[in-house]
Amino acid sequence: MEKALFDLSGRTALVTGGGSGLGRSIAEAFAEYGADIAVCSRKVENCQETADWIEKTYGVKAKAYSCDVSSEEQITQTVERALQDFGKIDILVNNSGATWGEYVQDMPLAAWQKVLNVNVTGTFLMSKAVGNHMIENGYGKIINIGSVAGIRAEPPEVLNAIGYSTSKAAVHHFTKDLARKWAGHGLYVNAIAPGFFETKMTKHVIARNAEKIVHNNPMKKLGDTKSLQGVALFLAGAASDYVTGQVIAVDGGSSL
Template identity: 45%
Template sequence: MPLKQLFDLSGKVALVTGGSRGLGLQIAEALGEYGASVVLTARKAHELEAAAAHLRAQGMTVHVLPGDLSALETIDAAVEQLLAQVGHIDILVNNAGATWGAPTAEHPLDAWQKVMNVNVNGAFVLTQSVLRRSMLPRGWGRIINVASVAGLRGNDPRMVPTLAYNTSKGALVNFTRALAAEFAAQGITVNSICPGYFPTRMTRGTLAYGEAAILEHTPMRRLGGDEDLKGVALLLASDAGAYITGQNIAVDGGMTAV
């Protein structure tokens, strides 16, 4: 098979949560460029429409689905609604996330629950729904979880503690392994991307005071850029990555290597 064909996503439908900006939009750009029809979902309809316009200007087929991933009881109906429009979901990118910074002894319980609800519970309920309704009946699927280097290591004591975020991303790392093993024989691969520090709205506060310390511990001495997740996302979403499953791939400029 020609190598270009292995990466071709024509005829595939990719659902990207938190796809209206940041890393989710970066991944959506990559999948759409290689032929996938892209569905973006996020809480804010106006941001979704702006992102969709950005992708359509590049010739991509885009649908939007406003919704709150933390409202777990709405997810099944949203998936049903989407499938009625697009027919099937071949690629699921669990990218939506929340964070909270606070010393652990002072961490509010409601903030802990918010982070867990989006980062873990929402990813579980959505993945379960997509598996049941599309991937398992069709015998093919690609699930890409956007975890974090925060799920692979502890927190630098010079930074604001983010116990809930670290815990949730650690959960997503093992969610990836367990899910991959369960469905490996059914045509479905499950992997995660673990980004280091990228300039996004979520990281703005951290970078404002901690960028120097972060760069000091990043061998490449730079933050992640606009193109840095695209290659690995395309690999994991396509037939080029068909024999890769259960892996948590750090995209961090070497941070976790030292």
């Protein structure tokens, strides 16, 4: 039963921002359970290294693509190439993200716009492009990566990135609304809201505030890779076939 619930054999997953960090961890988990993998980001070198490692380690097909998710043209090209290479996309993980740390009163408009363009507009554009294909097939699992920062407001001494927090709250509502709109097409749309995990994006915040973050966490720890991989596998496979429109916090209880 366990294998049937989580087995991804015969599925193809596209993971944005899949060359490093949480995106790579999710791509690796999907590959371990049998999925073919397409990874994309602006830094195609990281994606290529990830794709090569996945193919060598898990024996599945993996491809890397260069894509700026704030560009509709690049998204269209990436999705078309992935469909040519794999024939279909069953699972989409919208993981590409941007952040900008600054006091609100000093936040440049360009910084605010950059964060929202990547985190919100990019999630919309990629979901639209892949979703059209999924609707034709009558099946698809979309997993958006939100954040606990979009659920609760952190004090400025812990996280001072209002554009990021606002964008992730928008991603959470986008997830719910899209799930409602596409449920009749056989598509599932859910989100994961990670707490503090050690990634390239969070390393500076954690370096300055690790003790405070751990102290304030009910489970007294930071996030670990397996915790995120487990939830992603659940949302990607048959185990979640009666789950849509949900935002699952993976945060050790910090959003309670």
